[in-house]
Amino acid sequence: MPAFSLTWGDVSRECTRISITKAYASRVCVLKGTKNNRRRVFPCKEGSKLQSLLAEIQVDSPDPKELIFKSKAGQRVNLNILDKCWRAHETKGYRYNGVVTELADQSIVPYLKAYSTRHTFATWAIASGESSEKVAYWVGDNVQTVLRYYCHPDVTKAECPDF
Numbered sequence: 611m612p613a614f615s616l617t618w619g620d621v622s623r624e625c626t627r628i629s630i631t632k633a634y635a636s637r638v639c640v641l642k643g644t645k646n647n648r649r650r651v652f653p654c655k656e657g658s659k660l661q662s663l664l665a666e667i668q669v670d671s672p673d674p675k676e677l678i679f680k681s682k683a684g685q686r687v688n689l690n691i692l693d694k695c696w697r698a699h700e701t702k703g704y705r706y707n708g709v710v711t712e713l714a715d716q717s718i719v720p721y722l723k724a725y726s727t728r729h730t731f732a733t734w735a736i737a738s739g740e741s742s743e744k745v746a747y748w749v750g751d752n753v754q755t756v757l758r759y760y761c762h763p764d765v766t767k768a769e770c771p772d773f
Contacts, residue, residue, distance in 0.1 A: 614687050619674030625664035628652040630750070648750050689724075696724050732760035 620629045631649045654661035667678070679687045693699075697708040707715070714721035722730060728749055735745045736756070746756045 613679055616678045617674060618668065618672035618676050618678060621664060621668075621678065624656075625661050625668060626654050626656060628654065628664075650747055650750055652748055692724055729760065732756060736761050 615632045616628065616630075620631065621627070629649065629651055654664065664678070677686055681687055681691050694706070695708055696710050698711040699706055699708065710719070710721060710724075713719045732745050732749050732751075735748070736742065742753050742756045742761075745760065746753045749756070
């Protein structure tokens, strides 16, 4: 996943552009190229939730090689860590509600697996009026794939979240 490999060197100083040039393969613990080996730049609108989050966690003079998203122990986030935060799990007899599980239990969002985030993003971007060309560039796919898999007419009946 590209987010697991993001460093401050991949983000503009204003946190308005993210260069996606690599991904982290959690199963084999190595950095690799992106899904289609395409470099791309993801824009973050000034004042958007993503831009605000990055600006909030950015230190004054970040080390360009420092990971943006780290575990509590300061290590690279991986699928196991994401899974524990995402969905409910039990440890030592105590049940932890994952963020998405809790939101789904409250009927705020439908439950989706973490794997669905790319699809959800692309679908909402198309539904909010972004061109298929832009969405294809942002997710590293071609326009035909975006049109085939991410265009869902029923989604346009709902409000688009700030992404």
